[in-house]
Amino acid sequence: MKTSAEKKIIWTKKDLLGLEYLSREEIEFILYTAEGFKEVTTRQIKKVPALRGKTVVNLFYEPSTRTRTSFELAAKRLSADVINIGIESSSVRKGETLIDTGKNIEALKIDIIVVRHSASGAPNILARSVGSSVVNAGDGWHEHPTQALLDMFTLKSKLGRLEGLNVSIIGDIAHSRVARSNIWGLTKLGANVTVCAPPMLIPDGVEKMGVKVTSDIDIALKDADAINVLRMQFERDGALAFPSKLEYFKQYGVTSERLKDCKKNIVVMHPGPINRGIEMSSEVADGANSVILEQVTNGIAVRMAVLYLVSGARRDVS
């Protein structure tokens, strides 16, 4: 049984903008709080009254189904009211600026704004302009903090710890906010992170973030306790850097053949949606080492924890 004494921290942040801005203790506190919410999601009645009377708006300037659905479910399971605003229906099309949109949302007495935007740093600008809490649901190539938190939560519940684990992030590191948030979070919590990608997809200076860098997948897989395989966005940026999907799969695809030489209990993660036969084979995606669907389940618990914590911090900030 856990005691409250071992986790005594006062949450003071109104927003969750990225893991870069959090301390190790704050990240651990979110993960600890998420364990309480994980239990809620296993109940027959998966709803608690903690955010009753609060309103959450999902402000999505980029298409998203899984992240938006996960945030929506998280908010609803906390008894908050939820409004979804997508770019196609919003007044952005009529030329409204992000700050104006934010101020209008605030005037509607919304407590939490969950925002996804194609521009890196957009949530930071929004958070400075409004009193409502802002949660970053992915901004450009910058951060996707809740994805990294749910990856870490899944890893911790699988392997019991994060400190000292060897975690390899494989795929398009350069264009991945998931990679950046994971690097910030994992290194703060004491994991050894290796990033692996074709040379064109490794961002300049990434080693300054405290990670090992390689373009050889066998090096990334050897000694790894876990791998986080990123989606190759051939429809977007990947095409510029890598000629063909088949070629990518040959060189970087995670296959059961490649996993044979790895640690037996290696944990295989993927933020989804998977390109089967590009970044990993179906056999691996559906195999015993894969925790891909557990990540989806855990995502709700982690997002519940984040919404709960930022909504509680708000009253002390003003």
Next chain:
Amino acid sequence: MTLKEKTKILDKELMNKALERMAHEIIEKIKSVDEMAIVGIKNRGAYIGERLANKIEKIAGSRPQVGALDITLYRDDLTQAFEQPVVHATEIDFDISGKKIILVDDVLYTGRTIRCALDALIDFGRPSHIQLAVLVDRGHRELPIKADYVGKNVPTSAKETVEVRLMEVDGKDEAVISEKIEEQ
């Protein structure tokens, strides 16, 4: 604000005796251990619940099922509390439907914690009965709630606080009344 300890109302021996008596009363009232289940309210109520279950096992020969309830998410003062309460996991790994549930807490005061606990518990199923066992009842109820089993009744003033300390958390067994002193 500081707290000044005034009176020790339970020591180790008295606490043990009180729990012993409560265990007897529970068995006398409910009779069948299979019908009952004990649910302690986190944090200290959970440990007291474990102890009551141990005593019931000694007396009746079989052990009731035991769970621990975290009521943070059901509190009615989430928006008023100065410090955001920490969320812990609830641990009830059995079906409470049809059971006679003994809800356990350390101190009964305004009754608001118990109100939250009832809401939380009912989200897990439909018990046939819910009864309340508390180690210390200090009065000052703000809601129509009453304990079925009480370790010790203590008249207190609103300026005082009652703290139950347990070996499992605090390294010793005792209950003390302290007075709040406003600092200049």
